[in-house]
Amino acid sequence: MVTAQTFAPQGIEVKNPNDGSTVGHVPEYGAAEVDQAIARARTASRRWGALSHVQRRKDLAAFRRGLATQAETLATLVHRETGKPKVDAMSEVLLAIQHVAHAASRAEEVLATRTVSSGLMANLKSTVSYHPLGVIGVIGPWNYPIFTPMGSIAYALAAGNAVVFKPSELTPLVAVEVAKIAQQTLSVPDVLQVVTGRGPAGAALARGAVDKIAFTGSPATGRKVMMAAAERLTPVLLELGGKDPMIVLPDADLDKAAEAAVWGAMTNAGQACVSIERCYVHDAVYDRFVDKVVAEAREVRFGADPGAHIGAITLPAQVEIIKRHLEDARDKGARFLLGGPDAIEGNMVPPAVVVDVTDEMQLMQDETFGPVLPIARVKDGDEALSRANRSRYGLGSAVWGKSGVRELADKIVSGMTTINTVLAFGSVPTLPFGGIGESGFGRIHGDEGLREFSRTKSIVEQRFTIPGMNFFTFKVPPNLYDQLKGMAEKLYGTAVLDKASEVLKKLHIL
Numbered sequence: 001m002v003t004a005q006t007f008a009p010q011g012i013e014v015k016n017p018n019d020g021s022t023v024g025h026v027p028e029y030g031a032a033e034v035d036q037a038i039a040r041a042r043t044a045s046r047r048w049g050a051l052s053h054v055q056r057r058k059d060l061a062a063f064r065r066g067l068a069t070q071a072e073t074l075a076t077l078v079h080r081e082t083g084k085p086k087v088d089a090m091s092e093v094l095l096a097i098q099h100v101a102h103a104a105s106r107a108e109e110v111l112a113t114r115t116v117s118s119g120l121m122a123n124l125k126s127t128v129s130y131h132p133l134g135v136i137g138v139i140g141p142w143n144y145p146i147f148t149p150m151g152s153i154a155y156a157l158a159a160g161n162a163v164v165f166k167p168s169e170l171t172p173l174v175a176v177e178v179a180k181i182a183q184q185t186l187s188v189p190d191v192l193q194v195v196t197g198r199g200p201a202g203a204a205l206a207r208g209a210v211d212k213i214a215f216t217g218s219p220a221t222g223r224k225v226m227m228a229a230a231e232r233l234t235p236v237l238l239e240l241g242g243k244d245p246m247i248v249l250p251d252a253d254l255d256k257a258a259e260a261a262v263w264g265a266m267t268n269a270g271q272a273c274v275s276i277e278r279c280y281v282h283d284a285v286y287d288r289f290v291d292k293v294v295a296e297a298r299e300v301r302f303g304a305d306p307g308a309h310i311g312a313i314t315l316p317a318q319v320e321i322i323k324r325h326l327e328d329a330r331d332k333g334a335r336f337l338l339g340g341p342d343a344i345e346g347n348m349v350p351p352a353v354v355v356d357v358t359d360e361m362q363l364m365q366d367e368t369f370g371p372v373l374p375i376a377r378v379k380d381g382d383e384a385l386s387r388a389n390r391s392r393y394g395l396g397s398a399v400w401g402k403s404g405v406r407e408l409a410d411k412i413v414s415g416m417t418t419i420n421t422v423l424a425f426g427s428v429p430t431l432p433f434g435g436i437g438e439s440g441f442g443r444i445h446g447d448e449g450l451r452e453f454s455r456t457k458s459i460v461e462q463r464f465t466i467p468g469m470n471f472f473t474f475k476v477p478p479n480l481y482d483q484l485k486g487m488a489e490k491l492y493g494t495a496v497l498d499k500a501s502e503v504l505k506k507l508h509i510l
C-alpha cells in the first residue's frame, strides 16, 4: 500500500528549495499505517530470512540493476527535492547503488558461521553464527535522501531482514521510487516498504514492533527515538550530526589542503553530517592557507542555476541557525573574509570564510550545516589536537601534512578520519561509518554494517570428555578445588603459558 501506488495529490507537498515549485505529493501516513507496514514486513521477513545468501544475492543483484537503470530518474528526484546540483545527486545515487552491490557481495562470507577457540575447554567446539534480526525500521534525513538510508537498508536486506523506511518529509519522492524498484525486483513482496510521513510516523516506527531502529538525523530527534525505542527495549543505531575538525600541519600541501577544505565545508551547501565545520591551522602556514582558501571559495558558484556548485539550503529553518551562528561569531569578534550573515538572501547562503574565531563561538561548537568555513590559528599540532577533540561530537575528521600525520589521525577522537583528503570514508563501502558522543553510535557500511543488522548466536558443543575435567556436573572429583587452583597458578601465575602460547594458539586452544 505504501509502496508503488499512484498517490492522490494530498498529504505532503514536496517543494524544490531552489525555486519553490512543487515537485510532487505523497500521503502523510500515521501510526496505524506504520503498524500495518511493520506487520507486513514481519511476514516478509520470515520468507526473506529463510532464503540462502545465494538467493538473496541474486535478488539484490536484480534490485541493484533496477536502481542503476533508473539512476537518471532517481538523481532527478534527489536534485529537485533537495535543491542540490544534478552532479551531486548522481554521485549520491551511484554511492547508494555501490552499497547494495557491496553488502550483497559480502554477506555470505561475513555472516558465515565461525569456529572460535574454546580456551581452556579444549574438549568443546565453539561456534558463532549470525541470523537476521527480523524487521528493521529505518528513519532517514533529507540531506542525502538515497545515499544515507541505503547505507542501512542495503546491509539490513543483505543480512536477511525486512525493512520499513520512513524518509524525511522534505525528500520522500526518491524513497517512493526506490520502494517501487524493490517491489519490481525482489522476489519477496514487502521486504522493503516506504512509509511517507512526518515526525509522528517516525515516532510510531521507533516505538513499533521492530527489531532494530536505524536512525539518521539530528541529535535532538535521535534522543526522542532512543526514548521511544526504550519502551520495548528495541536496540537503536544512531547516525547523528557532526562538527568535523580539519587540522593543517606546516608540511601539508597547502594548495590541495585549501581546495579540499573549501569543498569539504561547502559541498552540498555544507549540509553533510561529515562537512568540515572547523579548521585548525598551524601558525607557520596559517596566513598562506587562509589566502588560498579565500581564493578557492571565491570560485564556488552558488545559486539555483544548473551550473552552480551549491544550491539553496533545503530546510528553511536551517537558514536561521546558520545566520545565528554567523551573527554570534561576529558579535564575539570574528571577521568574515567572504560571506557573512548580511550576505544571506532567502534560503540562499553564499560561501563564508570566517577567521579570528574562538572555541567559545557557536560556530565552533554546534553543527552549522551551511557553506561556512571557520579557520583558527594554532601554535602546534598538540594545540590543534586538543581543540579538535574538545567537542561533544565525534563523527569525522581530517588531518593534512606529512610528518606525524598518521599518529595524529589515530589520536583524533572520532569515528572516521581522512589523511590528506576529506570526507572520503563515506565513499568507501568497506569502511565502517559512524560516530561517538553526540554523533551517535553503532556502525553502518562494511562488514560491521552487516553484523549490526544480525543476531549473534553462540553455540558450544561437547566433542569428547576429559576424565576429571567435566565441570558441568555435580559429579566432580573430590580434589577438583586443588586441580583448579593448580591450573590457575601453573597456567596463569608462571611464564609457562607465555612460552607455550604460540603452540597453543596454533592448536586454537588460546
Ligand code: NAD
Pocket: 139, 140, 141, 142, 143, 144, 148, 166, 167, 168, 169, 197, 198, 199, 200, 201, 202, 203, 204, 206, 216, 217, 218, 219, 220, 221, 222, 224, 225, 238, 239, 240, 241, 242, 272, 273, 274, 315, 367, 395, 439
Ligand atoms: P531530523 O532529526 O529533523 O529528522 C530526521 C528524520 O526523523 C526525519 O525523517 C523526520 O521526519 C524524523 N522525525 C522527526 N521527529 C521524529 C520523532 N519524534 N521520532 C522519530 N522520527 C522523527 O534531521 P534532518 O534535519 O532530517 O537531518 C539533518 C541531521 O541529520 C543533521 O544533524 C545531520 O548531521 C544528520 N545526518 C547525519 C548523518 C550520519 O550519517 N551521521 C547523515 C546525514 C545527516
